[in-house]
Amino acid sequence: MSAQTHTATRVTATRPTTARSSAGGRRTLRKVLWGAQILLAAFLFFASALPKFAGQADAVRTFDEIGWGQWLRYLTGAVEAAGAIGLVVPRLAGLAAAGLIGLMGGAALTQLLVLEPAWALLPVAFAVVFAAVAWDRRAESRQVLRLLKR
Template identity: 40%
Template sequence: MSATSIQSVRARRRIGAWTLQGILAAAFLAAGFAKMAGVPFMVDLFAQIGLGQWFRIATGIVEVAGAVALLVPGLASIGALWLGFTMVCAVATHVFVLHTSPVPAIVLGVLNAVVVYLRRDELVALLHRIKG
């Protein structure tokens, strides 16, 4: 593979990652703000979960923080990990507590995993900086 074709692959990967990050950020910003604003559907949903409305607000903050991280160069991989873990918890909640379909949370979790994969070099570099 020539240097030009390697650069082309990297450019496509970068564009794909940013596009996916933008879509995910929009989804998590919308969901997070809906939770924090107390949209009736969210209030009812979190009442069914049974942990109190503080958990709805905390979940909204977690989602908004992750969405912002997805849009910050150097933090996108951490944001995707953060939101991916959040979706693992959401899947468990849908299956074991709400007894509803976990498919949306699974899809969002998988898409966050794709971002982690596409941003793996960034994540490794960040871990090396932390490690010293």
């Protein structure tokens, strides 16, 4: 066998392995993102939205400090609850994540400008995870948007 034939055989033989390993890496990434989505959805729903709806003293005080009224507490709670539910519905996860990026941007700005600047890092970190989810689920998001367009 010539050196040229040997090289061609080796290159051809590595292509399926590379395709399999990248598909395996994609599946692993998707599993990790699902874990993050579930944890963030639980946090958003139970630890963030429900206290706002229930009128927990800390939530009421925080929105008094923001100064825009308690209607914003209910609106924020509703967006968080809807986003949390959307994160665990595969077809809606990308769109929910994209919407939650906006919410986290507002939360980070509010922390920086009105409340406690050091706490701005938490919504920024959440936004980074939501961006990864939105990117990973972009095909599903396109399908939903196409259906809505009709």
